[in-house]
Amino acid sequence: DAGVTQSPTHLIKTRGQHVTLRCSPISGHKSVSWYQQVLGQGPQFIFQYYEKEERGRGNFPDRFSARQFPNYSSELNVNALLLGDSALYLCASSLRTVNTEAFFGQGTRLTVV
Amino acid sequence: EDKVVQSPLSLVVHEGDTVTLNCSYEVTNFRSLLWYKQEKKAPTFLFMLTSSGIEKKSGRLSSILDKKELFSILNITATQTGDSAVYLCAVENQAGTALIFGKGTTLSVSS
Numbered sequence: 001d002a003g004v005t006q007s008p009t010h011l012i013k014t015r016g017q018h019v020t021l022r023c024s025p026i027s028g029h030k031s032v033s034w035y036q037q038v039l040g041q042g043p044q045f046i047f048q049y050y051e052k053e054e055r056g057r058g059n060f061p062d063r064f065s066a067r068q069f070p071n072y073s074s075e076l077n078v079n080a081l082l083l084g085d086s087a088l089y090l091c092a093s094s095l096r097t098v099n100t101e102a103f104f105g106q107g108t109r110l111t112v113v
Numbered sequence: 114e115d116k117v118v119q120s121p122l123s124l125v126v127h128e129g130d131t132v133t134l135n136c137s138y139e140v141t142n143f144r145s146l147l148w149y150k151q152e153k154k155a156p157t158f159l160f161m162l163t164s165s166g167i168e169k170k171s172g173r174l175s176s177i178l179d180k181k182e183l184f185s186i187l188n189i190t191a192t193q194t195g196d197s198a199v200y201l202c203a204v205e206n207q208a209g210t211a212l213i214f215g216k217g218t219t220l221s222v223s224s
Contacts, residue, residue, distance in 0.1 A: 004155075033211065042117075042201055042214030043156070056210025088154065098144055098209030101161050107154040 002027070004093050004105035012111045013081050021076045021108045025093030031055075032074040033102065034066055035090040043090055049074055050097050081112045115140045119202050119215035127223055130192050134218045136202035137184040144205040146185050147212065148176055151199045159187070159200075192222045 005024045013019050025032050031050040035043035048056040049068035063079045072093075078085055088109050092102040116139045126132055138146065145163045149156035160169040165180035173192075178185045189196055199219050203212040 035212075035214075040216070042203070042216050043212075045211035045213070048210045056206075056208060058211060090154075090156070092212075098205065101147070101158050102212060103158055104149075104155045109154075 004091055004103055006089075006091050006105035006108050008108060009106065010109045010111075012113060015081055015083060015112055017081050018077065018079050019081060019110060021078075021089050021091075021110070022073065023076070023091030023093075023105060024073045025091075026103060029093040029095055029103075030072055031094045031097050031100075032068055032072065033092045033094070034074070034076045035092065035104075036060075037088040037090055037107070038086075046076065048097065055097055078110075083112050086110060086112045115204065115206050115213045117202055117204055117213050117215035119200075119218050121218060122216060123219040123221070125221045125223065126192055128192060128194060130222075131188065131190045132192060132220065134187040134189075134200050134202075134220070135184065136186070136215060138202075138204045138213075139183065140204045140206065140213065142207040143180060144207075144209060146178055147203045147205075148185070148187050149201040149203065151201055151217070152197075156201055189220075192220075194222050194224050196220060197222045 033048040034046040037043040045058040047066040068074045088107045091105045094100045094102045148159040160176045162178035199217040203214045
């Protein structure tokens with residue numbers, strides 16, 4: 001059974017560009033969350049989607065947006081990239097939204113130069 | 114503001130030692146506390162704790178939650194080099210929409 005899959009695994013972008021990261025959850029999981037992890041810190045919550053609706057949003061600027069598709073996969077978009085956006089972006093899937101284990105993908109390492 | 118504090122931030126032990134990692138938290142309307150192991154990229158799920166005083170165990174790893182004192186510990190007995198990783202503690206926020214993570218404890222096990 002496939003786990004959470006994310007693509008691409010690595011990405012290098014230039015300041016000001018736009019990036020799209022993709023996530024496929026575990027089969028049967030309807031909730032997808034996105035986290036940003038910078039070096040030396042724990043993951044920081046960006047978005048949660050459940051049944052294609054945004055259920056939660058972290059303290060990130062409007063340059064960050066996301067959506068969830070009918071097959072429960074998800075995209076995270078970041079516009080006008082800044083050097084500070086360089087991080088590991090993690091996707092987590094879970095069966096539901098509360099009191100449930102969240103399983104993470106391998107992440108996308110984004111480097112902004 | 115919801116907060117998770119882990120200690121120590123780093124730890125170096127010898128193979129065979131027993132270690133205890135600490136996690137204290139402040140969260141409105143506690144739902145659950147989770148432990149993860151992160152070796153390179155993906156945090157790997159270890160335990161989810163919701164009830165106070167009930168130990169969760171998996172092989173050499175165990176964890177317990179104290180809801181009165183607002184902390185949890187993760188114990189690893191007979192450590193092996195493969196236990197070297199960052200151990201992350203997280204609590205579910207009140208709305209159930211996010212996990213709030215601590216900075217993690219970096220464990221290094223030398224042979």
